[in-house]
Amino acid sequence: MKFKKYVSVIILIFLVFNLTGCNRNSLKVTYENGYPDLKGKHLVVYVASREEVGKRLLELFKQKTGCTYEYMRMPTEEAVARVRQEKDSPKADIFMGGSCDAHTLMKSERLSEKYICKNDNAIQKEYKDSQGYWIGFEIEPLSIVINKDRWEKEFGTRGLKIPNSYEDLLNPVYKGEIVMPDPNTSGTAYTFLASLVQNMGEEKAKNLLRKIKVNVGQFTVNGYTPAQKVGTGEYLIGINFLGDQLLIKNSGFNIVTNVPQKAGWNIDAISKIKKGPNGDVGKFFIDFCTTKEAADALSNISLGMSTREDINSKSEIKLSNLDIYINYDFTKASNDREELLKMWNGLN
Known part of the structure; x- marks a missing residue:
């Protein structure tokens, strides 16, 4: 009986360890000045945001981490169709931007994978998936x-x-x-x-x-x-x-x-594509896109409203000042x- 309890505890510890590891990274990277050292790593992104938005964030990510990248800019529907077509052999790690309902659709079709990013607590619950399949960076x-x-x-x-x-x-x-x-x-x-x-x-x-x-x-x-x-x-x-x-x-x-x-x-969101070719590199990019630094940098080229409330925004608009359809249901859409x-x- 004691032996069974001992084995159960060991299994539980093993599961917790692996779940935690899956939710962060399996690359065993080191950090320098607060950023992961990703030299020699690569990232592929499908961008449905404006091209300058995707390129700015990817270039800044490269400067901070050393990770090289390539991206393809395409409309939302085309990006989702491509991810769906490639599901057995994904060619990209990240789907970025586009309408939030598209990220919800990817979740429902099991095309994306769960990841609770490091900055999850900085983003209000209204602007992210409750299970961690996507997180918003702009509204x-x-x-x-x-x-x-x-x-x-x-x-x-x-x-x-x-x-x-x-x-x-x-x-x-x-x-x-x-x-x-x-x-x-x-x-x-x-x-x-x-x-x-x-x-x-x-x-x-x-x-x-x-x-x-x-x-x-x-x-x-x-x-x-x-x-x-x-x-x-x-x-x-x-x-x-x-x-x-x-x-x-x-x-x-x-x-x-x-x-x-x-x-x-709309919430411009970011999702990690399931079984992307470069493994956990995509998780580090999601972490980066939800930082204050990334939000501040984005505010210089984009005039959307950040999902973070602690940035130095140059946007001329405030969500609270607009009479929008606040009950819009992305899942229903x-x-x-x-x-x-x-x-x-x-x-x-």
Whole structure:
């Protein structure tokens, strides 16, 4: 009996040790100035964030740790499809950015693996998966962007107000003047679609979406492009994330941004791909992306809102000042994906 108890204790200790080891790293790295020494290690990342965001974090990670990297920038839906296709022989270690529901989808399909990062306590529970399959580093609301020069020249004398709601976009005068991403390829657009359905109910949302769709002149592959096209004046109005729009505005383009009431929003998150080719190297990158240093560096090039509250943000926006659809359910959005895309594609 005593022998059995002894064996049970040994097994328990073994399991705890291994679980803890899996949750940190099996590389037995040393640390220098607070950073892991990853010289000779490599990392492969699929980036659905803006390219400058992914590159900035990866380059800073390389400077601090010595880890080399390569990345591929692609829209959210393409990234998830690639991870799914490669699940038996993964080619990447990390999926970064894109819509949060995509990370939830990867979790449900067992394409990602659990990892509780070192900075988990610095991120509020609303901005991370409760089981540790993804963690957010930025928050962005959807917004309407308008080219101010074109508006004043072509529409300002018509007695119209600058659009600040999705209902304002239904006016036939805007036919062909609106640009937005395609929900089939863009996580930005899928957030727009799913948040409207959750907030308004399917029938009301379908009616609104059908009328907006009639006025759209172009559907882009990714979520960033609409802000660019409105900035240059190619289109009058666009729909995408506010951070993308503010980057264009701060580059000198004369645009106006309006976040509609009950707008959808997204958490830019990061997940470790299950059985990635470089093992636990990806865990160190997740640790790094959730540090204050990384958040501060990101605030210099991105105008989203950090999930950390202790950074020196240059963002012009505060989540608490916006009337967004706070009850947006990322898990439901993930579960409803196939049904909602079918509905969207059937609108005419």
